[in-house]
Amino acid sequence: MGAPKQKWTSEEEAALKAGVTKYGAGKWSTILKDPEFSILLYSRSNVDLKDKWRNMNVAANGWGSRSRVRVTPKSNQQIVKDDDKALITVSQSDTEIVDAQPLAVSNGTPENASSKKSIPRLDNLILEAITNLKEPRGSSRAAIAIYIEERYLAPENLEKLLAATLKLLTENGKLIKVKHQFRIAPPSTHTDVNKGSSPLILEGKQKNSPKVEKNEIKILSKSQIDAELEKMKGMTAQEAAAAAAQAVAEAEAAIAEAEEAAREAEKAEAEAEEAQLFAEAAMKALKCRTVCT
DNA sequence: TTAGGGTTACAG
DNA sequence: CTGTAACCCTAA
Numbered sequence: 569m570g571a572p573k574q575k576w577t578s579e580e581e582a583a584l585k586a587g588v589t590k591y592g593a594g595k596w597s598t599i600l601k602d603p604e605f606s607i608l609l610y611s612r613s614n615v616d617l618k619d620k621w622r623n624m625n626v627a628a629n630g631w632g633s634r635s636r637v638r639v640t641p642k643s644n645q646q647i648v649k650d651d652d653k654a655l656i657t658v659s660q661s662d663t664e665i666v667d668a669q670p671l672a673v674s675n676g677t678p679e680n681a682s683s684k685k686s687i688p689r690l691d692n693l694i695l696e697a698i699t700n701l702k703e704p705r706g707s708s709r710a711a712i713a714i715y716i717e718e719r720y721l722a723p724e725n726l727e728k729l730l731a732a733t734l735k736l737l738t739e740n741g742k743l744i745k746v747k748h749q750f751r752i753a754p755p756s757t758h759t760d761v762n763k764g765s766s767p768l769i770l771e772g773k774q775k776n777s778p779k780v781e782k783n784e785i786k787i788l789s790k791s792q793i794d795a796e797l798e799k800m801k802g803m804t805a806q807e808a809a810a811a812a813a814q815a816v817a818e819a820e821a822a823i824a825e826a827e828e829a830a831r832e833a834e835k836a837e838a839e840a841e842e843a844q845l846f847a848e849a850a851m852k853a854l855k856c857r858t859v860c861t
Numbered sequence: 862t863t864a865g866g867g868t869t870a871c872a873g
Numbered sequence: 874c875t876g877t878a879a880c881c882c883t884a885a
Contacts, residue, residue, distance in 0.1 A: 573870065573879050597862065616879080618863065623878060 574611075576620055582846035583608035584617055584624075593621060604850060694733060694743075698752055706749030709734060 576584075587599035587609075596614035599605050609617065697715040701707045707715075713730055734750060737743040744751045 575879075594863070614862070615881085618865095619879070619881095622864090 579608055579846070580612065581620070581624070582843075583850075584620060586846045587617075588621060608846075608850065694730070694737065694750075695752060698743075698750060703749070706744070706746060706751035708748055709750070712750065 583605055584599070587602065587605045591598045591602075596617040599617060600609060600612075600614050612620075693716050694712055697712045698707045701711060701715060703711070709730060712734075716730070734743065734745075738745045738750070742753050744753045
């Protein structure tokens with residue numbers, strides 16, 4: 569594996585994959601014209617995209633014989649070999665993954681006309697909920713969920729997202745969890761690593777993990793990612809940022825789910841990671857754009 | 862503009 | 874030296 573000149577970053581790869589999944593392989597110019605993709609691939613030309621895609625396909629094709637073992641958490645190559653319209657969703661055996669959504673390119677008919685406005689970041693929603701609830705001992709997850717559900721149009725998987733986000737916020741030190749009650753952590757500026765005191769070691773890293781809440785594991789599917797990307801098209805920076813934030817939350821939730829399940833989630837893991845990579849990169853890029861134009 | 866072939870640069 | 878990945882050139 570060479571690491572020669574300007575090696576492609578994981579973010580760029582994820583963006584390329586997302587673009588190909590959306591527009592199809594070969595529409596390099598189209599992908600590059602998309603604002604959200606061009607942000608990430610600003611330093612790449614259409615030829616670069618083509619070459620990279622070729623390399624990735626060749627790499628994936630060469631390993632046809634040996635059974636693919638584990639996908640190392642970096643630069644996962646996926647088996648998207650379909651052209652454009654087919655969009656083969658990985659058919660997993662036990663847990664059905666859903667949709668073979670046609671997604672006939674909604675150029676003329678934006679289906680998101682009925683979308684629920686721009687969704688703020690779940691992080692901020694949680695903080696807002698806790699703040700407004702003003703419960704001295706902190707708010708429980710259920711209370712937060714109810715607050716969000718009443719004030720906003722929440723997705724069905726809110727529970728999952730909320731659990732994952734709460735966990736993350738707690739781990740990052742932005743929230744303090746005491747007896748199932750979440751409080752807003754004291755301002756530690758940034759670098760969540762609280763230096764000295766506050767031994768939250770007994771945070772209960774793995775308390776009762778192996779308990780899948782619902783047998784139904786709904787992991788992000790390619791089509792869902794596509795749907796998000798489709799929505800991101802033609803959005804303003806703020807809206808796109810919000811969408812990207814949600815994508816991050818969903819990806820993280822998917823990863824957490826995959827890790828907890830730890831079963832045969834190879835595919836899901838790869839997809840979730842890919843989604844996370846792209847979402848993170850999108851957010852980063854958008855942030856940079858708003859700041860440094 | 863894209864697909865394909867060729868060249869360069871680096872890792873093993 | 875060989876394989877791979879980014880880069881480069883050119884025909885369609």
